[in-house]
Amino acid sequence: MIDTIEKEENIISEEEAAQYDRQIRLWGLDAQKRLRGSRVLLVGLRGLGAEVAKNLILAGVKGLTLLDHEQVTEESRRAQFLIPVDADGQNQAQASLERAQLLNPMVEVKADTDAVGSKPDDFFFQFDAVCLTRCSKDLMVRVDQLCASRNIKVFCGDVFGYHGYMFSDLGQEHHYVEEKPKVVKGSNEANDGPEAKKPKVDPNETTMVKKTVSFCSFKAALEVDWTNEKAKNNLKRIPVDYFLLQVLLKFRTDKGRDPQPDSFAEDSQLLLQIRDDVLETMGLSSELLPNTFVSYCFSEMAPVCAVVGGVLGQELVKALSQRDAPHRNFFFFDGLKGSGVVDYFGSK
Amino acid sequence: MAKLVGPLRKELADSLSSCRVLVVGAGGIGCELLKNLVLTGFKNIEVIDLDTIDVSNLNRQFLFQKKHVGKSKAQVAKESVLRFCPSANITAYHDSIMNPDYNVEFFRNFQLVMNALDNRAARNHVNRMCLAADIPLIESGTAGYLGQVTVIKKGQTECYECQPKPTQKTFPGCTIRNTPSEPIHCIVWAKYLFNQLFGEEDADQEVSPDTADPEAAWNPADAAARATASNKDGDIKRVSTKEWARSTGYDPVKLFNKVQLFKDDIMYLLTMDKLWKKRKAPLPLDWTEIHHLESSQEEACGTGLKDQQVLGVQGYAQLFHHSVETLRSQLIEKGEGAELVWDKDDPPAMDFVTAAANLRMNVFSMNMKSRFDVKSMAGNIIPAIATTNAVIAGLIVLEALKTLNSEFDQCRTIFLNKQPNPRKKLLVPCALDPPNPSCYVCASKPEVTVKLNVHKTIVQALQDKRFKSGLETNNNKFLSDFGIRNGSRLQVDDFLQDYTLLVNLIHSEELEKDVEFEVVGDAPDKAPTPSVPEEGKNIANGNKDSAQPSTSSKAAAEDDDVLIVDSDEEPSSSTMEASPESSNRKRKHHGTDTDDAASKRKRLDQQPADDDEDIIALD
Numbered sequence: 001m002i003d004t005i006e007k008e009e010n011i012i013s014e015e016e017a018a019q020y021d022r023q024i025r026l027w028g029l030d031a032q033k034r035l036r037g038s039r040v041l042l043v044g045l046r047g048l049g050a051e052v053a054k055n056l057i058l059a060g061v062k063g064l065t066l067l068d069h070e071q072v073t074e075e076s077r078r079a080q081f082l083i084p085v086d087a088d089g090q091n092q093a094q095a096s097l098e099r100a101q102l103l104n105p106m107v108e109v110k111a112d113t114d115a116v117g118s119k120p121d122d123f124f125f126q127f128d129a130v131c132l133t134r135c136s137k138d139l140m141v142r143v144d145q146l147c148a149s150r151n152i153k154v155f156c157g158d159v160f161g162y163h164g165y166m167f168s169d170l171g172q173e174h175h176y177v178e179e180k181p182k183v184v185k186g187s188n189e190a191n192d193g194p195e196a197k198k199p200k201v202d203p204n205e206t207t208m209v210k211k212t213v214s215f216c217s218f219k220a221a222l223e224v225d226w227t228n229e230k231a232k233n234n235l236k237r238i239p240v241d242y243f244l245l246q247v248l249l250k251f252r253t254d255k256g257r258d259p260q261p262d263s264f265a266e267d268s269q270l271l272l273q274i275r276d277d278v279l280e281t282m283g284l285s286s287e288l289l290p291n292t293f294v295s296y297c298f299s300e301m302a303p304v305c306a307v308v309g310g311v312l313g314q315e316l317v318k319a320l321s322q323r324d325a326p327h328r329n330f331f332f333f334d335g336l337k338g339s340g341v342v343d344y345f346g347s348k
Numbered sequence: 349m350a351k352l353v354g355p356l357r358k359e360l361a362d363s364l365s366s367c368r369v370l371v372v373g374a375g376g377i378g379c380e381l382l383k384n385l386v387l388t389g390f391k392n393i394e395v396i397d398l399d400t401i402d403v404s405n406l407n408r409q410f411l412f413q414k415k416h417v418g419k420s421k422a423q424v425a426k427e428s429v430l431r432f433c434p435s436a437n438i439t440a441y442h443d444s445i446m447n448p449d450y451n452v453e454f455f456r457n458f459q460l461v462m463n464a465l466d467n468r469a470a471r472n473h474v475n476r477m478c479l480a481a482d483i484p485l486i487e488s489g490t491a492g493y494l495g496q497v498t499v500i501k502k503g504q505t506e507c508y509e510c511q512p513k514p515t516q517k518t519f520p521g522c523t524i525r526n527t528p529s530e531p532i533h534c535i536v537w538a539k540y541l542f543n544q545l546f547g548e549e550d551a552d553q554e555v556s557p558d559t560a561d562p563e564a565a566w567n568p569a570d571a572a573a574r575a576t577a578s579n580k581d582g583d584i585k586r587v588s589t590k591e592w593a594r595s596t597g598y599d600p601v602k603l604f605n606k607v608q609l610f611k612d613d614i615m616y617l618l619t620m621d622k623l624w625k626k627r628k629a630p631l632p633l634d635w636t637e638i639h640h641l642e643s644s645q646e647e648a649c650g651t652g653l654k655d656q657q658v659l660g661v662q663g664y665a666q667l668f669h670h671s672v673e674t675l676r677s678q679l680i681e682k683g684e685g686a687e688l689v690w691d692k693d694d695p696p697a698m699d700f701v702t703a704a705a706n707l708r709m710n711v712f713s714m715n716m717k718s719r720f721d722v723k724s725m726a727g728n729i730i731p732a733i734a735t736t737n738a739v740i741a742g743l744i745v746l747e748a749l750k751t752l753n754s755e756f757d758q759c760r761t762i763f764l765n766k767q768p769n770p771r772k773k774l775l776v777p778c779a780l781d782p783p784n785p786s787c788y789v790c791a792s793k794p795e796v797t798v799k800l801n802v803h804k805t806i807v808q809a810l811q812d813k814r815f816k817s818g819l820e821t822n823n824n825k826f827l828s829d830f831g832i833r834n835g836s837r838l839q840v841d842d843f844l845q846d847y848t849l850l851v852n853l854i855h856s857e858e859l860e861k862d863v864e865f866e867v868v869g870d871a872p873d874k875a876p877t878p879s880v881p882e883e884g885k886n887i888a889n890g891n892k893d894s895a896q897p898s899t900s901s902k903a904a905a906e907d908d909d910v911l912i913v914d915s916d917e918e919p920s921s922s923t924m925e926a927s928p929e930s931s932n933r934k935r936k937h938h939g940t941d942t943d944d945a946a947s948k949r950k951r952l953d954q955q956p957a958d959d960d961e962d963i964i965a966l967d
Contacts, residue, residue: 017653021404025724026492026731029656047387051738054410058734078354081383081432099432103410161355205715239772261354299355302387306380306742311774314493314735325767331774335746338760340775342768 012036016106020060028179031321032060038320039063039126043116044133045092047300048159050080051309052131052316053100056107059317063108065127066100068093069115079300121146129153129316134258137222137249144169144218153319156218157312160248160258161297162335163241164308168315168326169215176322177208215329216346222246224345227283235288239341241332243282243289247275248297259298268294296336304335311340356389356749363752364389368457371395372445372474373464374421376732377488379411380741381464382425386433388745394458396441396450397422408734446473455481460751462486462744468513475500475508479790484751488740490764491730495740498761499747499780502790505756510784522561525554527627531709531717535725538704539690542697546675546688630711633661655720661710668703671696692727701726739764743775756780799854800865802828 038061045068070092077083082096093111101109144154157166182205259267271294318324327342353361374397399421401412411428420442455477478485485500524537540553674696706716750758760777768774834855
């Protein structure tokens with residue numbers, strides 16, 4: 001896994017150095033090497049999937065597998081920029097492959113046309129990280145449980161109209177480093193006066209600090225108990241998007257698809273119904289999620305895919321390179337307000 | 349219930365297909381932005397960029413591939429977008445937005461302008477054009493993990509220049525010349541040295557010891573005396589560096605040992621003993637001595653990049669020698685009176701600065717730096733990644749949708765942080781500020797109405813009393829000789845205050861005795877003196893304008909305090925910016941009847957043009 005990367009190709013070529021120059025100057029050569037040794041599975045190649053694919057390929061991972069069993073439709077083709085205009089009827093992952101590969105020939109990009117639900121457990125073990133989009137809640141729970149035990153980083157994300165979320169499970173013990181400014185020690189040379197400046201120590205010098213953080217499962221994150229007093233008191237500080245997510249995941253499970261503009265009237269009704277059910281089950285009021293939400297959660301907004309895909313892509317880079325504090329464990333984006341919050345749900 | 353077209357309500361979707369938008373810049377933000385615009389449903393897009401594609405762009409400017417290196421960014425971006433959206437109507441310009449062809453009328457073609465720039469001069473320019481055309485502008489910037497988006501609408505929000513932006517950081521001459529304490533001081537010195545030897549000599553870029561350094565004098569009177577003395581002789585040891593170098597045939601060893609460099613000048617500095625009372629004194633280097641040292645300090649780093657190695661003193665002495673010889677050849681090839689321009693991507697130029705800076709660091713007991721690090725600092729490189737640009741470009745389009753609907757109350761300034769703030773926000777939307785009433789760019793031009801007799805008042809009278817006309821040769825002519833009559837509007841400029849005033853004239857023959865003119869109604873207040881720009885820790889608005897060293901994620905990461913930041917480094921041909929904007933630089937005029945003076949600028953370089961003309965607009 002990631003720890004064994006050190007043994008693999010440790011030399012970075014001059015070609016890579018030239019192409020990755022501007023990002024090596026940001027996250028350092030060590031992080032770039034770890035990326036270079038990582039294999040990632042990306043499930044779902046619609047708007048959000050295409051954004052994540054682009055971001056990972058540009059970052060320079062070793063390999064990216066695009067997994068999608070669905071076929072290209074006019075709607076899906078318009079939602080993303082990797083599928084050529086004449087690809088209607090082809091498999092979505094297959095159709096995205098060529099353009100994805102052209103983004104960075106140094107990455108091994110593959111297409112897999114199977115349904116993720118049909119994959120055996122050991123399929124997932126070849127990857128360092130897995131990113132699931134457009135998957136049902138049960139599927140995400142299963143894959144997460146499977147992978148976390150093997151220290152495979154798990155990410156989930158979706159875009160619903162103007163709203164989007166990202167979830168991560170980096171395991172019980174995720175190790176990473178942070179770059180901190182070096183603490184300048186006092187003078188210890190006898191011949192310098194007490195006020196002597198020390199030009200030797202560059203004020204911009206930094207040091208790497210090691211840290212560890214733990215994450216809970218997707219299941220635990222979604223099954224928070226809201227009936228106790230403490231939870232109820234904290235409700236004001238909870239992003240409403242968390243409950244919106246629960247509603248949309250339930251819709252996806254019940255209907256086998258996401259809300260569609262073609263069946264706007266019918267789907268809106270169902271969404272409101274599901275909202276009532278879900279909140280009631282949690283012991284919460286329907287007013288928590290006002291009716292207006294239905295107008296803004298259909299289809300995938302391209303700019304929202306870009307924002308969520310950007311954050312999700314960067315979280316993958318951080319986790320694979322083991323550098324910088326990961327967001328823990330949800331990121332919610334509300335495209336109407338322009339607000340993006342990070343919050344933790346689940347067992348601490 | 350609303351009808352949807354995809355995720356959007358129908359009215360919004362329809363307005364997107366008909367509106368025309370302008371994207372200024374096709375780089376990091378620009379590529380992401382173009383993609384988002386077409387996928388969202390925008391149909392009519394014009395994009396402009398003066399730059400060509402470089403291999404270092406390919407980690408984030410995803411519309412470009414390796415085979416496109418050297419080609420026009422705007423052109424290739426257009427072609428790539430058309431691949432996945434052939435129905436989009438895109439016009440690409442390989443040109444500078446500051447070209448006079450793109451006048452106010454050009455801007456008026458669009459319902460919205462979106463900046464994807466990396467330098468302040470262009471931003472200022474577009475800001476003024478959009479104000480003049482009254483078109484909303486979405487401004488944005490990124491650096492590393494940080495980014496920002498905001499909306500500018502004349503009369504409703506602050507414009508780009510309402511608040512003073514921090515000027516680029518500069519260092520005092522004596523720090524560069526006498527008492528460097530950080531690597532950046534040595535790097536700046538090395539760039540100055542390059543110019544003194546091979547490039548355009550600049551009086552502000554002296555490299556020799558500064559004898560007038562106030563810190564060097566034990567006796568204040570002494571310092572004053574030295575200062576006068578050096579001014580008189582034009583600096584005591586004054587032989588033009590370049591002349592001297594030429595006289596020795598640019599002999600690297602002589603350069604190394606002699607004046608300006610690592611031995612003789614350092615020994616001279618040592619005689620200014622007060623400087624070293626509280627600082628570690630510099631240790632001079634001698635060429636021959638170095639080569640007798642053990643070559644011990646090389647750090648062989650097999651797994652790293654060549655550029656990231658830190659050499660020893662010998663290594664840098666060698667590099668110095670080699671690069672001087674190469675640059676000397678370049679100079680000879682160019683012929684008589686030739687000058688070289690420093691370029692971080694020109695290997696010998698970069699080698700020279702790396703070597704010279706490191707040798708000086710060694711002299712002043714600092715840890716030496718790799719070529720990689722020196723290049724970052726010398727070249728003002730701002731690190732950049734795809735994801736930050738992707739997020740910001742997404743936010744731009746979301747603001748664009750609100751702007752097109754004229755929902756300015758919904759528009760926000762949004763900051764992207766590296767980590768969530770205490771209120772858990774990673775993306776922080778903030779309400780837009782109203783225009784600054786004293787902003788000299790966007791505040792309505794002050795006006796006054798004056799009653800006088802155009803047949804009897806001469807131009808000189810205006811100058812003496814309250815206004816300056818600047819047309820010295822015309823001072824004794826009557827206003828009416830110029831066709832000035834009742835109802836004329838004059839625009840006058842007072843250079844000292846950097847102030848423009850519109851004067852409405854009412855002709856009258858009924859003024860009181862001895863009264864030359866009468867102000868009707870209120871006279872406006874004088875313009876406020878432009879506040880001195882602060883040097884701050886904030887990220888500059890254009891690292892093309894910035895001398896501040898850029899190092900990875902250490903650039904200002906304060907919560908919610910991020911200013912608009914930039915993503916690209918200085919162009920090959922620019923030299924180190926030395927002077928901050930001077931407060932008495934004349935402003936461009938936006939006359940009522942003349943062309944916008946901004947459109948008169950012919951130069952395409954990034955320096956703001958000095959407008960040396962004062963214009964009076966006449967009816």
